[in-house]
Amino acid sequence: MQVSIETTSGLERRLTVGVPAERIESEIDTRLQKAAKNVRLAGFRPGKVPMKVMRQRFGAGVRQEVMGEVVSQSFQEAVIQEKLRPAGQPSIEPRTLEPGKDLEYVAVFEVFPEVELAEVQDFPVEKLVAEVTDEDVDNIIDVFRRQQGSWETVEREAAEGDKVNIDYTGTREGEAFEGGSAEGSDLELGSGRMIEGFEEGIVGMKAGEEKTLQLRFPEDYHNEELKGAEVEFAVKLHKVMEMVPAPLDAELFAKYGVEDGDEARFRKEVSDNMARELKNAVQATVKQQVMDAILEAHDSLEIPRALLAQEINAMRSQMFQQFGGAAGQDLDLNSLLPDDMFAENAERRVKLGLVLSELVGKLELKADGDKVREAIEEIASTYQDPEEVIEYYYSNQEQLSAVQSRVLEDQVVDKLLERAKVTESKCSYQEAINRAQQQKQ
Secondary structure (H helix, E strand, O other), X not given: OEEEEEEEEOOEEEEEEEEOXXXXXXXXXXXXXXXXXXXXXXXXXXXXXXXXXXXXXXXXXXXXXXXHHHHHXXXXXXXXXXXXXXXEEEXXXXXXXXXXXXXXXXXXXXXXXXXXXXXXXXXXXXXXXXXXXXXXXXXXXXXXXXXXXXXXXXXXXXXXXXXXXXXXXXEEOOEEEEEEEEEEEEEXXXXXXXXXXXXXXHOOOOOOOEXXXXXXXXXXXXXXXXXXXXXXXXXXXXXXXXXXXXXXXXXXXXXXXXXOOOHHHHHHHHHHHXXXXXXXXXXXXXXXXXXXXXXXXXXXXXXXXXXXXXXXXXXXXXXXXXXXOOOOOOOOHHHHOOHHHOHHHHHHHHHHHHHHHHHHHHOOOOOOHHHHHHHHHHHHOOOOXXXXXXXXXXXXXXXXXXXXXXXXXXXXXXXXXXXXXXXXXXXXXXXXXXXXXXXXX
């Protein structure tokens, strides 16, 4: 087999492969002879079909099958011979495919880059220091109570936080505009669902009252015709409803996982979950800063387009599924969720993956078994039957590998933190949670 290689640009390689005709013809003959033993054709006894007839009837199909396999096998042999690491599938350009002649083709593909590790040290890291207070627990429990509460009609002026039932008609220069009217619409005041000034204008109204609101649409409004437009909304209020939070009782506790407990146990369960959430938030903000430092130190690293495309597709599918999409739907996801939406984050992920893999090798790290167990137990603690979840993770190689990879990443972070300038910053529980959530966006 003859192989020649050419670097066309950056990470792209052009591999020309020549395979002797004998290898192909020999395999074709072997398959036809094997098939002849079982082929039944009119006019011939079973197993006695002449090779000439076999070639005429089946030769073209068998040749095509063999050629495909030989190209695949010879490509793998060639990249091993040339010590190449392809990133993604090659584009095959046939040159010679005629029977009796040597097979020749060109494979164009990208290779993984050689990652030259840069020094990552003396970089600043802010570590958030917070605790879960009784007030924090009260606030979360209040959210739970409101989630399970009910809206009850009240005879008073509407206030922020109330829900109102209204009719409204929007006009611009005396003419109604599309989408600007509704009857019997429920609106929670303070939700920000309507344009600025609408919900605020209803505060103070009582059932049966009518009011005209002089408002302006924002300059960045999604409807081109209404951007910055001055409008009037005629509003009639039918009903004011007040949120009555659910009582702190066994029914509420059960809805949040505490089946046979009192308020003290419920508060402890909530507090423990918040503490776990806080710990994860602090770790996430620290990890993000370390990852940013790694990326900054390796900013010039070139990544294969094939890996970037794979990551974009994976992120697109993940978002589609998160928003309720299902496989098999007749949708053009590339148009619905274009590459530009994911390109920046996808590039970051691919680059980090390449550098982290190299760092793991340089630091001679292996996933710490105790830390893997600890991570799985933490995941399992949020389920009703933790032992069943732990068993599932250890029996599912894909899930176990995912946890091991995350633990390895954390071990790299711990190593690099030894070289960082870490300062502690006190903040509230909610501030720490918000910081972590902002990073995900």
